[in-house]
Amino acid sequence: MECERIVIRRGPRSGLPIIVAIHSTALGPALGGCRIKEYQRWEDGLADAQRLAAAMTAKCAVAGLDHGGGKTVVVAGPGPAPGPRPDRTAALHDVGDLVEEFGGAYSTGPDVGTGPADMDVIAERTRHVFRGDSSPATATGVMAALRVLGGDSYAVIGLGHVGADVAGRLLAAGHRVLVTDVDERKRELFPAAAWVSPDAILDAEVDVLVPAALGGLLTPATVRRLRCRAIAGPANNQLDDPATADLLHERGIVWAPDHVVSAGGVLYATETDLHGASPTAATARVEKIGETLQAILDRAAGEGTTPLRAAEALAAARFTRPR
Ligand SMILES: NC(=O)c1ccc[n+]([C@@H]2O[C@H](COP(=O)([O-])OP(=O)(O)OC[C@H]3O[C@@H](n4cnc5c(N)ncnc54)[C@H](O)[C@@H]3O)[C@@H](O)[C@H]2O)c1
Structure with a gap:
């Protein structure tokens, strides 16, 4: 560090x-x-x-x-x-x-x-600042990751800028969606989705859990309760400790590393603001998060390791290769 x-x-x-x-x-x-x-x-x-x-x-290394x-x-x-x-x-x-x-x-x-x-x-004092809202691109990256994991039912934790966007896109695609937020007012956002309390959603029987609130959700205690088969969401630092990735692996739950899933915002901003890419080209770059995640999951399966270790290996390789 x-x-x-x-x-x-x-x-x-x-x-x-x-x-x-x-x-x-x-x-x-x-x-x-x-x-x-x-x-x-x-x-x-x-x-x-x-x-x-x-x-x-x-995050930057693994996103290429x-x-x-x-x-x-x-x-x-x-x-x-x-x-x-x-x-x-x-x-x-x-x-x-x-x-x-x-x-x-x-x-x-x-x-x-x-x-x-x-x-x-x-920006009044420096031009080295990204302006604009990164959340739509982050949500696009999350959706690309969710497509790799597949599934019909989702539980979205946190209906903020990214979580609400993702929940809306999942509902529009016809999926069964459970939602929660500590802010009860968010309940009105999705009348078509099933509202569950922030605690009870951990026990939800769904294909994929989507952490979109704050970090630290995944601990030995919460991992024991989960009944999903995969996890992918934008929330940063979802694991309380890297060892919790091993617990998820032992339970047969596929955890898509958060720094891979949540890179859409930074990818889009660098492409448009620093490299002059069009919105279409930048979005295509964000969509590649799906390919990156697939490569990580394949590597993890091939080596019998966790997606976290596979992602770390992918990132480490970038530092030893000539640019
Ligand atoms: N916005 C981005 O572009 C971006 C990019 C990368 C990563 N992230 C990460 O994604 C997560 C969400 O980002 P955001 O911009 O949507 O944030 P946000 O502040 O807009 O939304 C967070 C939501 O989570 C809710 N919440 C907080 N604690 C909760 C809990 N314990 N249970 C249920 N809900 C809870 C809040 O009420 C709020 O509605 C954050 O961890 C952020 O760091 C965001």
């Missing part, structure tokens, strides 16, 4: 700790979103930035992108997160200035706690 470079700075405008962690530029300039989040201590934000930057390196991983974390607490204005603007301008200092070796984008409007503010 060692990072190539980490800059920690108290934002001159906001007074908040701003952290940029560059995990790797071995394959090319680093990419990774900007997270604004409360942490008990700034060191916790630093640990998060390092972990998330490393995950971005793996000539980019590495980075992350920005704005430590917004403890205490109230930066208010609507002007504190938030001050923090975002601090981020923009810091990103600019990397001179293009790192670009940021939306993440947990930030959205496209925040990126517009960061």
Whole structure:
């Protein structure tokens, strides 16, 4: 998880700790979103930035992108997160200035706690920022992964930007769909889908579980309860620990690694914003997530290993091959 470079700075405008962690530029300039989040201590934000930057390196490598991983974390607490204005603007301008200092070796984008409007503010200080909403492309990538796994019934956990999009597409395709969210108001989104409580959905007898909320869903305790045959969703860091991938394997549940499934947003953004691709060409690139996942599952089956290990091997190979 060692990072190539980490800059920690108290934002001159906001007074908040701003952290940029560059995990790797071995394959090319680093990419990774900007997270604004409360942490008990700034060191916790630093640990998060390092972990998330490393995950971005793996995501880019396995997606075939000539980019590495980075992350920005704005430590917004403890205490109230930066208010609507002007504190938030001050923090975002601090981020923009810091990103600019990397001179293009790192670009940021939306993440947990930030959205496209925040990126517009960061863009006032740097051009190395991805603007726009990445969730439709992420949902397209998830659908490509789900097609590889096949199935008629799905349980979608989390009806946010990506989860609601995926649930809508599954329903439109005529599948049986169970949905849940901690926010009960989301119930109204899909009257045609069966609503289940966030806890009970883990016991649902469905073909595929689609984690689309926050990370850490898959633990030894939850894996014991699952009655699906496969899992694929956009939520980052679904496993509480890499060893949980072995538990899923032992139970005969195919787990599509989250960093493979969730790469649609970053693939689309790099193709359109950095390489000038048309929306059609960029979408075709996102669809290739299906091929990548198929290759990973074939390799895992052939070697009698987990999809996680197969994905790690695929990513590792990119660092030893000439670009
Ligand atoms: N948006 C993207 O392009 C993108 C790209 C890659 C990965 N991801 C990951 O995908 C996941 C979803 O992203 P999003 O943009 O849709 O986020 P979002 O914040 O729009 O939606 C998350 C949803 O999950 C719900 N939720 C939170 N905790 C829950 C729980 N315990 N049980 C059920 N529902 C719960 C929230 O109420 C919300 O509706 C996140 O983990 C994110 O990091 C998103």
